[in-house]
Amino acid sequence: MHRLFAELEPSITVIEQNMADRVWYILRSNTFDVAELERLRRQAVPSSGENATAEDAAPQLAEQTANVDTAVNTPVVVESNDDGTIAQELVLEQMKSTLEEEIVETRPSKSLPSLSKRNRAVVRALNPILVTYLEASRDICETDSILFGTALAVCRIIGAKLSTAGRANGESSAIPAWRIRIEERIAKARALIGRLICFRSGNAGPRIVRTVRMAFAGTNVSLCQPDMMQKLTEYIDDLKQRIAAWGKRIRRYTERSTRFNQNRLFQTDQKRLYKSLERPMVGGTGPAPNQADTVAFWRSLWSEPVNHTGQCMGQ
Structure with a gap:
């Protein structure tokens, strides 16, 4: 393609990589439909043949033009007694065309x-x-x-x-990038909750105080306010709710990925799928916990309840 373009437009200098990038962009962006590309290709091939005849080009150009005509247009009928050779040449041309299309389509998008x-x-x-x-x-x-x-x-x-x-x-890494980012957010939020709980418990170390100031930066909350502990409790509860939402999103993705893998495995290897389903579950084998202990556990996770006044509810 680059050699043909150089012969058609000798005044324009284009490197092979630049031309390959342009072809890849046109095919990927669907700038022209299939009919338009076919029409442009048919217009380009005869013009290249006329230029070659007018300028008395080398036999290699004529042979290349004939190969392009064979691959793009209808098969050219060649008078020859060796039908096997003709069929082999047509198969080779078809394989070459398919190879060029696959190279363009499956080219990696790397810088x-x-x-x-x-x-x-x-x-x-x-x-x-x-x-x-x-x-x-x-x-x-x-x-x-x-x-x-x-x-x-x-x-x-x-x-x-x-x-x-x-x-x-x-x-390659099967973990998506968004999941890695969410896991990092969860780790940072848990570390922040730990330091906020230390400050609420009475630890006034320099690093703890600096972390609290950074957490409430950009707000009107000051460490000297009388309701600072209540604001701190609300902020901790908000962080815990964010962690729960992020974890739920990861669990939804994990469950969907598990279902997808099981469905694909069912289509390819059912025996392997049944063996994986017969494996004993790791958790849930012990006795059920006490209901009172369960309620106390979840209440401790959500800290102290916030009391809403009637005036606040009326507003």
Whole structure:
């Protein structure tokens, strides 16, 4: 594609990476529908053939134009007695077209290093070395390993930072980013609740007092107010309610993920699913707790109840 564009528009200088990025963006953003892309492709192919005829281009360009016509338009009928060779060429062209489409569609959306003169020189120096290894490759898995190792070598030479944790072990982190953020919020809120409870219990250490001041920063609450303990209790209860809401969101996601995995496992390996369901549950095997102890436990979690006056209820 880059060679064809350079022959059609010699006055415009476009690198291969830039053209590949533009093609990828057009396909991803659905700027043109399938019919429009087909029409543009058919318009581009005859024009390239006319330019090649007018300028007496090399036979390689004529062969490339014929291959593009074969892949895009209806199959070209070739008069030959060797039907097996013709069928094999058509299959190869179809495989090439499918490969190009898959490369564009499944290209990873990662930030690429800038194509400076030094980086281009490194790539040009490694290209002849890479040919030797690709010619000795026996299957597509080995080719994939060679290309990936070459990319890592280029990044290492030019000093680009690239994380290979997911590629090394073949697995990526299954924990979503939002869950990690919520777990961090819960940990910070629990630490804050602990220090606020210490302050309410009478611990007036410098770090505890500084934490309380930071917690009530931006409000009209002062440590010298007579109702400071009541404000502190309300703030602790608010933090506990936030922790409960965050935990409920994580539990909902965990339950949904468990159901999804079980349904998928039921479609693929029912025996394995039944074995996982037959495993004994870890919790809930002991005797039921006393009702009074349960009520006292939950009341202690929510601190002291807040008494609402009639005036407040009337407002």
